[in-house]
Amino acid sequence: MTTGDWIDVSVPLRTGMVHWPDNPPVSIERTQDIELGDVANVSKLSMGAHTGTHMDAPLHFFQKGQGIHTMPLSVGMGLARVIEIRDPESIKPEELRPYQIRRGERVLFKTMNSPRCWQTNDFVEDFVYFSQEAARYLAAQQAQTVGIDYLSVGGFTKDGVETHHALLEAGTWLIEGLNLTNIEPGIYELICHPLKIEDADGAPARAILRSAESTAK
Numbered sequence: 001m002t003t004g005d006w007i008d009v010s011v012p013l014r015t016g017m018v019h020w021p022d023n024p025p026v027s028i029e030r031t032q033d034i035e036l037g038d039v040a041n042v043s044k045l046s047m048g049a050h051t052g053t054h055m056d057a058p059l060h061f062f063q064k065g066q067g068i069h070t071m072p073l074s075v076g077m078g079l080a081r082v083i084e085i086r087d088p089e090s091i092k093p094e095e096l097r098p099y100q101i102r103r104g105e106r107v108l109f110k111t112m113n114s115p116r117c118w119q120t121n122d123f124v125e126d127f128v129y130f131s132q133e134a135a136r137y138l139a140a141q142q143a144q145t146v147g148i149d150y151l152s153v154g155g156f157t158k159d160g161v162e163t164h165h166a167l168l169e170a171g172t173w174l175i176e177g178l179n180l181t182n183i184e185p186g187i188y189e190l191i192c193h194p195l196k197i198e199d200a201d202g203a204p205a206r207a208i209l210r211s212a213e214s215t216a217k
């Protein structure tokens, strides 16, 4: 049996796209343009580090935490499990427990965010997030990598700080801003690496998945 094709689960970056309300807007503009007589096209990128599909480093919430450039390559490369969450409000420990997440696992969570939140350039405030209780549960399971399908693992009005603290403190690396619309729950090969920006609190990433079900059986 052949494994499937690679599927892109990252969000395209473009001027005017959605971003966290108090983060910088996204602007991609040509500073040199062949059409205007320049010999080459050159773009200037301006955006927050936590825009689109990106990863969080411990430094995002801890002043002495590690920067994104220190992330072990294995965090973003290897088998990953995609789990589908039904709860329309938040991810809670009760829904997580039956999956028996193990130490070192890479786990990506597909919620209602995927088909709902990426359709608009407006920020969606009531996206599905990890309750702080769920974050503490995942931290205790010692997952290596946790992914979510909107701009934060924590909620907009609650559990933003607590959820990040619990996961980052436990050494779990976070992928945020995934679009898992076309992904069924299951086992996949994951490749997701952030840009190597020195001592950055986060960085944009490209994330791709390929089904590993046929090789796992």
Ligand SMILES: [Zn+2]
Pocket: 050, 056, 060, 151, 152, 153, 164, 174, 176
């Ligand atoms: Zn974050």
